[in-house]
Amino acid sequence: MSKCEQCIVRQFSSLKALNKEELLRMAECKTSYTIKKGEPIFEEGEVTNGIYCIKDGICKLSKLSDNGKDQIVKLVKPGELLGQRSMISDEPANLSAVALEDMEVCFIPRSEVMQFFNQNNQFSMNVMRTICDDLKGADDHMVNMAQKTVRQRLAETLMYLEETFGKNEDGSLHIQLSREELAGMIGTATESCIRLLSELNKSGYIELTGKKITLLDKNKLKRLT
Amino acid sequence: MSKCEQCIVRQFSSLKALNKEELLRMAECKTSYTIKKGEPIFEEGEVTNGIYCIKDGICKLSKLSDNGKDQIVKLVKPGELLGQRSMISDEPANLSAVALEDMEVCFIPRSEVMQFFNQNNQFSMNVMRTICDDLKGADDHMVNMAQKTVRQRLAETLMYLEETFGKNEDGSLHIQLSREELAGMIGTATESCIRLLSELNKSGYIELTGKKITLLDKNKLKRLT
DNA sequence: AACAAAGTATGACAATTATCATATTTTGTT
DNA sequence: AACAAAATATGATAATTGTCATACTTTGTT
Secondary structure, three states, X not given: OOOOOOOHHHHHOHHHHOOHHHHHHHHHHOEEEEEOOOOEEEOOOOOOOEEEEEEEOOEEEEEEOOOOOEEEEEEEOOOOEEXXXXXXXXXXXXXXXXXXXXXXXXXXXXXXXXXXXXXXXXXXXXXXXXXXXXXHHHHHHHHHHHHOOHHHHHHHHHHHHHHHHOEOOOOEEOOOOOHHHHHHHHOOOHHHHHHHHHHHHHOOOEEEEOOEEEEOOHHHHHHHO | OOOOOOOHHHHHOHHHXXXXXXXXXXXXXXXXXXXXXOOEEEOOOOOOOEEEEEEEOOEEEEEEOOOOOEEEEEEEOOOOEEOHHHHHHOOOOOOEEEEOOOEEEEEEEHHHHHHHHHHOHHHHHHHHHHHHHHHHHHHHHHHHHHHOOHHHHHHHHHHHHHHXXXXXXXXXXXXXXXXXXXXXXXXXXXXXXXXXXXXHHHOOOEEEEOOEEEEOOHHHHHHHO
């Protein structure tokens, strides 16, 4: 059983407010999991009964729409927590979490987290601020979905992916999404997404090499939005 | 200076957790306002420095998109609180709040609310749950915006308006939105909204009489979505 | 009552986006 | 290495939605 003290999740998340004793308690009750790319951490409607700490790997939070398409609501990085909203509302998950890369996560039971939550005011304020940030992000995202064209949303998403997940040595986006997943982020049909990518490619905004996407002219891309 | 004990807001909002002494303190520091239809309570980017209790009247929370159109993110009823997220994040308002009817609201300074928040655990849990509900609502709303057609969103919105704000004696929707505002809710051009309404009218799904909208066949409307 | 201004309605058309069909390429498995 | 399956790409076409022009109605003001 590994310690929680030096864990990346503790450095970036609400958990940074926990003291040594609380970290020890957490280390004792946590469960570590390895999750393969493509596998779910939890699914929409599932009772999660705790939170997940993302130690390594990226995952998508998505929701199945009535039309059968999976809309990606958010991407989650190492250092973040999953399942905080469900824990506080005491409700099943509203979104599914699926690994986009091989992942390492720890599960901490609800009862334990709620203890920290009630005892440690700084911790609960941290959780609260995170949820407030998510709410602001979701409102802004909603406005973009409602008011921007697919091309604008694609350009914004590509820049977001580079800013958030960085580039490889060759300059291509580090995060690898399938065309279907990218379409699921911007809220469009897979074919439309492919067509627009290939248009941006021909116009010199981006470069497509196999699955790799490289942003060539970010100023031009920004002007699209 | 009126009392807070019997106020409608106390019955429906997070404030129900406050005790008599806290209510007295709140009554002393609150400021009451009357806001005319069309006037703002606060605007996007404004530092609010407190929360607003909606005693009477309905307002819209909206955000101006880059294309110059106002997207309505949420409608707020009497009994609800405004500005909780900004208060906790200690940030300016992310959305504008504008009265859709003449309103009565009370303003409570941030310092006071934060005291309740820190002292009264039930109150802070209530606030937290409300924000969690908003987050779930925003995520769901986002998926609808991304995945449903304008016609589907219009049908859903009309049913939402009837469920949430009720009907007049003649069966028409109680809440009166301009076509532009309705378009701002569903995220489309005003002309498209008008055209679809008139199509639903001709097909017998709804009836348009001046500004009044009556839902005639809710089963059919539901099937559209 | 008269008038301007705003809101609602509709047509014509263009632009955007989805859908279906069909190649082509890549990936994974035996 | 060979093959099937999945992912990517592209064309053709239809459906949806936005834009601009214009007319009609309602509202509010003087």
